[in-house]
Amino acid sequence: MTDTLSQAPASTSARIVTEIPGPRSRELHERRVKTVSAGVAATFPIYAAHAHDAIIEDVDGNRFIDFTGGIGVMTVGHTNDAVVAAVADQASKVTHTLFAVAGYEPYIAVCELLAKHTPGNFAKKSVLVNSGAEAVENAVKIARKHTGRTEVAVLHHGYHGRTNLTSAMNYNMHPYGTGFGPLAGSVHHAPNSSPFHDGLSGAEAAERTITFLEKRVGATQIACLVVEPIQGEGGFIVPAEGYLQALVDWCHANGIVYVSDEVQSGMARTGAYFASEHFGIEPDLVTSAKGIGGGMPIAAVTGRAEIMDASHPGGLGGTFGGNPVSSAAVVAVFSEVEKRGLLNEAKRVEKTLKPALLDLQKKHPVIADVRGVGAMLAIEFMDPATGKPAPEAAKAVQTHALHAGVLILTAGTFGNVLRFLPPVVITDEQLHEAVTVMDDALSSL
């Protein structure tokens, strides 16, 4: 029997059998450039044929250890058996009705699970949508309706999506906003907390954020403050202790809805269901997407029932929001996290990978910082001579790793961060193999 990927052992290694990209990937790329918009990025020149657990096999038979997890989506592993079975089962029953036209149980089951597992011991409700950006848009809509206020506050180095409103909420104008304006107004960018970069305590950073918002916007004008508990695209920035709690307290003292954007950090990624838990905060609203669907497109806004009910009937929704097949996948993902102890698996990834990254840092001074929580870890590159960001080092390691069979994403406002978002079912052997590849890459810089 040939070793198809789903039958291969979990500890399958990287395996490069052609030049990269191989001939079939090159063929697909030629077809792609003729019909796919140039606006869609192509980070890696390979095309996927199969994937299982932490391995992606391309159309040329090359196998890659996947540190990207589809940008934090495949937390429970590629083609997770339980998710695949739930999708097949639901697809044979009902694939679509539009929940507002004729309801179905999986939508309600997802809202129950989100109410149970998002932080905060209070009555919660949800609305289901299709993407992280759509979830953030809806959180803002709901907060505006609830407060009767217009202004939206976000933090430097944040990322919230590619729609018109969420593009305005991103820190980096390029590539998300350049030439696409006018972008939505009433969005205010305040300084964040990034201990490695600013050296501020949580209290000092919170004072800086709050002073900016009070002086520049006015607390009584702000409908919501939207914050990623650990900033994702911004470079896995973990805020200083006490920072997020101080922001939540300030929001509550001023009638501002605190929205935790957990699209990237949520759903077992950090060893908790939602990263907000690590900081002891109870957000008013939580956005989730990516990891909750185990590869199926679905997203949600979940939060305090009285805020979630602010909208009049018909104010929220959309044709595909909370699609039955995607909802069935979410139910399977929650059950997998519980049954297979995946919160602990995320902690294991940190326990294995973080010390290995710290060892790399000792050997290679271009690594200025190692940070993150659970299976959301990153290394930041700075030129040791100038102390300036070194995106070329991050890029060089990424390229070397690709050719050795490891897929790694960059991140950070300056592109000088490598981030690791593997499926939490990645094995220790695969983690060590990938670190060896990075070590080789750094030695050859």
Ligand code: PLZ
């Ligand atoms: N909020 C915190 O991380 C998506 C973007 C990939 P969507 N991040 C990956 C890319 O290049 O488009 C993200 C996020 C946070 C919102 C979003 C947006 O989620 O599902 O991509 O719309």
